[in-house]
Amino acid sequence: MDGRLNGTVALVTGASSGIGEATATTLAREGAAVAVTARRGDRLAGLCDRVRDAGGTALPLTADMTDEAQVREAVERTVAELGRLDTLVNNAGLMILGPAAGATTQEWRRMVDINLTGLMNTTHIALPHLVRAAADSPRRVADIVNVSSVAGRIAFAGSAAYCATKYGVVAFSEALRQETADHHVRVSVVEPGSVDTELRDHNSPAVLEALTRRFGGIDRLQSQDIADAIGYIVGRPRHVAVAEMLVRPTQQV
Ligand code: NDP
Numbered sequence: 001m002d003g004r005l006n007g008t009v010a011l012v013t014g015a016s017s018g019i020g021e022a023t024a025t026t027l028a029r030e031g032a033a034v035a036v037t038a039r040r041g042d043r044l045a046g047l048c049d050r051v052r053d054a055g056g057t058a059l060p061l062t063a064d065m066t067d068e069a070q071v072r073e074a075v076e077r078t079v080a081e082l083g084r085l086d087t088l089v090n091n092a093g094l095m096i097l098g099p100a101a102g103a104t105t106q107e108w109r110r111m112v113d114i115n116l117t118g119l120m121n122t123t124h125i126a127l128p129h130l131v132r133a134a135a136d137s138p139r140r141v142a143d144i145v146n147v148s149s150v151a152g153r154i155a156f157a158g159s160a161a162y163c164a165t166k167y168g169v170v171a172f173s174e175a176l177r178q179e180t181a182d183h184h185v186r187v188s189v190v191e192p193g194s195v196d197t198e199l200r201d202h203n204s205p206a207v208l209e210a211l212t213r214r215f216g217g218i219d220r221l222q223s224q225d226i227a228d229a230i231g232y233i234v235g236r237p238r239h240v241a242v243a244e245m246l247v248r249p250t251q252q253v
Helices: 018-029 041-053 068-082 105-135 160-183 205-215 223-234
Strands: 009-013 033-038 058-062 087-090 142-147 185-192 244-247
Touching: 009 018, 009 068, 009 105, 018 033, 018 041, 018 087, 018 223, 033 041, 033 068, 041 058, 058 068, 068 105, 087 105, 105 142, 105 160, 105 185, 142 160, 142 223, 160 185, 185 223, 223 244
Parallel strands: 009 033, 009 087, 033 058, 087 142, 142 185, 185 244
Antiparallel strands: none
16 A cells, blocks of 8 residues: 555544445555544445555444534544544445435434434544644645535435535535634535435435436445545645535436
């Protein structure tokens, strides 16, 4: 493992599947030591074995994003065991769709807790470490990459609560970007269109049918497409900040 991120440490949330797993693998390939979090520890262990087999360094950290104490422990173990924190990828997320009138407030709370509050708490806990990393070697810059969505830029009927969380991520990221720019802590938002992952699996059969009608006929993105976007953002030289990247499948309108 040898590349632009040699000597750096990255923490990727939601790395047990999909975009997070591909991103951790990509950052490790570029030379970063990676700490990975999610609830499914068996998946994290498999990912870390693959990274190590390829010559990299990986640390699995089972944590529920909705539990601030577990998030704190994951960030602190990353710094204690890997030595520093240069890159935070806030990727963990949940998408439950459907008309607002038919939703339960418990579903809404879960999405806000994971997609928004969890992301904000992780950022808050990680920030002092990122500021410190940006102030010393190796790259004198640090990164927070927040995974929002096209649904964080355009609201759609049938996804009010999910859109609210992803719009929230965009707003939080832009304000934070302005606050941390002087410290050389870059804050970026990635807004994927439809990606072929497990994300939709938590939905009702009616929603799954609607999603298949909408996206079934198009060539959707793969997780690696978004991991490549994140790798590009983090790999920029110190004076270049990519604030936002919206990546759709070519045929998604
Ligand atoms: P996946 O369902 O494959 O990944 C979601 C990840 O989040 C999993 O690793 C899951 O791990 C983790 N996660 C969910 N809940 C929690 C929790 N309570 N605590 C800790 N980790 C949790 O979907 P994607 O890879 O597609 O999603 C990644 C991000 O991309 C999300 O933020 C999503 O909103 C966003 N996105 C995805 C799009 C798509 O079309 N797929 C489009 C636009 C944005 P575990 O279950 O093991 O805890």
